[in-house]
Amino acid sequence: MVVRFSMLASGSSGNACLVQAHGFGLLLDAGLGPRLLASRLSAVGANWSAVHAVILTHTHGDHWNDRSFHHLIRPQIPVYCHALHHPGLRQSSPAFQELREAGLVRGYEEAQPLKVATGVTVYPIPVRHDDAMTCGFRIEVTAPGSGPAIAIGYAADLGTWQPELAAVLANVDVLGLEFNHDVHMQETSGRPAILIERVLGDRGHLSNAQATALLREILRISKPGRLRHLVQLHLSRQCNRPTLAQKAAKAAIAEMHADVQIHTAEQFHATPSLDLHAPPLSSITMKKVAAVGQPMLPGWE
Ligand SMILES: [Zn+2]
Numbered sequence: 001m002v003v004r005f006s007m008l009a010s011g012s013s014g015n016a017c018l019v020q021a022h023g024f025g026l027l028l029d030a031g032l033g034p035r036l037l038a039s040r041l042s043a044v045g046a047n048w049s050a051v052h053a054v055i056l057t058h059t060h061g062d063h064w065n066d067r068s069f070h071h072l073i074r075p076q077i078p079v080y081c082h083a084l085h086h087p088g089l090r091q092s093s094p095a096f097q098e099l100r101e102a103g104l105v106r107g108y109e110e111a112q113p114l115k116v117a118t119g120v121t122v123y124p125i126p127v128r129h130d131d132a133m134t135c136g137f138r139i140e141v142t143a144p145g146s147g148p149a150i151a152i153g154y155a156a157d158l159g160t161w162q163p164e165l166a167a168v169l170a171n172v173d174v175l176g177l178e179f180n181h182d183v184h185m186q187e188t189s190g191r192p193a194i195l196i197e198r199v200l201g202d203r204g205h206l207s208n209a210q211a212t213a214l215l216r217e218i219l220r221i222s223k224p225g226r227l228r229h230l231v232q233l234h235l236s237r238q239c240n241r242p243t244l245a246q247k248a249a250k251a252a253i254a255e256m257h258a259d260v261q262i263h264t265a266e267q268f269h270a271t272p273s274l275d276l277h278a279p280p281l282s283s284i285t286m287k288k289v290a291a292v293g294q295p296m297l298p299g300w301e
Pocket residue numbers: 011012015060062063156157234
């Protein structure tokens with residue numbers, strides 16, 4: 001069994017990620033227009049017909065696109081979102097209303113498993129970013145007749161993190177994590193003080209240092225060798241550099257004696273796909289993954 005993870009775009013000008021498993025394609029956010037998405041899909045060997053559902057992390061404008069919503073209607077591609085996403089989208093997206101009328105808007109609830117296809121389950125994880133509701137996702141893909149085999153963690157807009165978040169992102173094969181800014185670059189950016197305050201605040205974006213601390217904690221509590229790929233997300237073009245984000249992650253990985261490949265997602269190009277192969281069944285049991293899922297209980301924040 002192979003699960004394919006492809007970052008199509010990441011950053012404040014648009015976000016989208018394609019996860020493919022068992023012939024099913026799930027788009028995490030659709031923050032580009034349909035033609036641009038088509039060209040990014042093509043860059044990773046896919047196309048729109050490989051997309052079977054969209055799930056939204058939150059409703060900031062870099063995570064959805066009205067024309068892409070409209071594009072979903074004819075092929076009947078559903079959009080999964082949280083009930084708290086509806087008011088903002090109904091107000092600002094005419095196509096969202098069309099999707100609702102076409103019965104293509106479906107719900108998810110924080111900390112509740114959402115089965116989007118046979119063998120593909122998404123666990124929405126609420127995070128402290130400044131939308132009405134922002135979620136990261138843990139996606140588990142099972143092979144028929146076996147326990148959970150491949151797990152993906154994805155958290156693109158955070159602000160801050162708590163140990164509970166590290167717990168639900170532990171024991172994944174690939175981790176997409178926000179490395180938004182370098183604190184010094186942010187502080188000396190010359191941006192309006194209110195914007196700097198927002199980005200650095202607990203409900204803004206995660207700095208390289210914060211992301212590195214979260215990565216270190218995830219590695220500390222994960223099974224040794226489990227995390228194989230770190231994909232750095234949502235880098236600020238003005239207040240970060242890929243080299244800075246990579247240097248920070250590399251130091252944490254070395255400190256934890258881990259062997260993790262670092263990939264840095266880009267705004268204007270798709271990142272080469274990662275093919276994740278299921279580990280031998282003996283190395284992971286259903287019981288262990290169920291235990292990892294425990295912190296995601298109703299009411300957890
Ligand atoms: Zn964003």
